[in-house]
Amino acid sequence: MKILIRLPNWLGDVVMATAFVNAVKAEYRDATIDVIIKKELTGIAELIPGINKVYSFSKQDHPGLKGVYRFGKSLKPERYDIYFNLPHSLSSFVMAWASSAKQRVGFRKEGGVFLLTTSVKKPVGLHRVDEYICLLEAVTNKPVLHRNVDLKAAASQDTSNKVIINFNSEASSRRIPVDKGRSIINALTAHFTNLDFVFVGSPKEAPYIDELLKETNNPNRLHNQAGKTNLKGLAELMAGAKAVLTTDSGPAHLANAVDTPTIVLFGAGDERNTAPYNKTNLQVIRYGELPCEPCVRNTCKLYGIPKCMEMLDEKKIIKALSLYLNYA
Structure with a gap:
């Protein structure tokens, strides 16, 4: 199985999304997991364990909805089984749709209901980590019990004092x-x-x-x-x-x-x-x-x-x- 995860667009949200990535890895143990991440945040993807491939996306390199569509279409040959879309913008839904992934999962916002195969009502009042986890639970129909935000970074220097x-x-x-x-x-x-x-x-x-x-x-x-x-x-x-x-x-x-x-x-x-x-x-x-x-x-x-x-x-x-x- 091949899974693609479109990560959010802000640093804090990307870090919080690592709990989602960990939960997906735990659920689909034999799957290959790739991610799409904003170009400026690419360095963070290197610290997320278990990622196979990292796609770097920039609106400057792919302007407008046409650019987003072309980027998504370039992923079509990979034949992804599931595309989890964590942002909830129209452009992110267009990218997911253009990828032609068999199952495209995201929130029911900004036209998501038309461009996704599974659109989930965005919960109100939840922590952002739990909000993302809802997307996985909607696909598997079972609760995610272990939720851990985690990056693997070795200390670059002695800053113990x-x-x-x-x-x-x-x-x-x-x-x-x-x-x-x-x-x-x-x-x-x-x-x-x-x-x-x-x-x-x-x-x-x-x-x-x-x-x-x-x-x-x-x-x-x-x-x-x-x-x-x-x-x-x-x-x-x-x-x-x-x-x-x-x-x-x-x-x-x-x-x-x-x-x-x-x-x-x-x-x-x-x-x-x-x-x-x-x-x-x-x-x-x-x-x-x-x-x-x-x-x-x-x-x-x-x-x-x-x-x-x-x-x-x-x-x-x-x-x-x-x-x-x-x-x-």
Whole structure:
């Protein structure tokens, strides 16, 4: 049997989808499993065990629905038995349809009912991991009992005396404001006197990190790696770290998936749906006293700067980290 899985389009969602991939492998033990992944996220696919072939897809290389259709049609000679489509956009359904896979499974959204052979009503209120698993359960008609988000990344260097910090997010409502970030950094370096802190981010986030690290205390223990690692390298960096302190973002899921102790700072996002899935070595912190939390918006419409992030308690963050760092 040959199975093709179209992975989601965002880093955190791809990481959460590894539970789905693991469940498919467990159900179809003798199947060959291939995946389609957004070009910018290809490095993550290398860390998912049991994948046979990785197709890299880019809207720039295959523009419009015609480009998507041609890409899907190029898969037709592979004669896939099942095509699981995890996104729920029209273009992803067109790609699935063009592949001519015998069974095309996805959510009943954006025309999916017409282009898929099995369309599943998208559940409401479930965690994203469980949402994806619903697609497999719809095909097999039996529950998936074991759900584990997992990436295999070996530590790239000795970062055992370092904490990785990610204060970035694609959404400004989930990003730590600069002044608040400096306050947290100063509190951390004052309390954890024997540790170094490594700041990560994408190349476009590097200017934010540069600004964040200005006028902070103990600069000799602050290391800026923003824009200097690819996604695979970031996972390997996190795999060797003492802990990861991060906003609600893709890197939070990355850290959780490589089993590094992870503290996630939540604001606009809803942890019931999108918090890292593995509960071992995970702590979620939010302010929790604003009536607008969580607004699930990408920008703060009420305050401009996200007050839910601005009001986070440094003492709670230090306490959470202390559980993993053997500090009183």
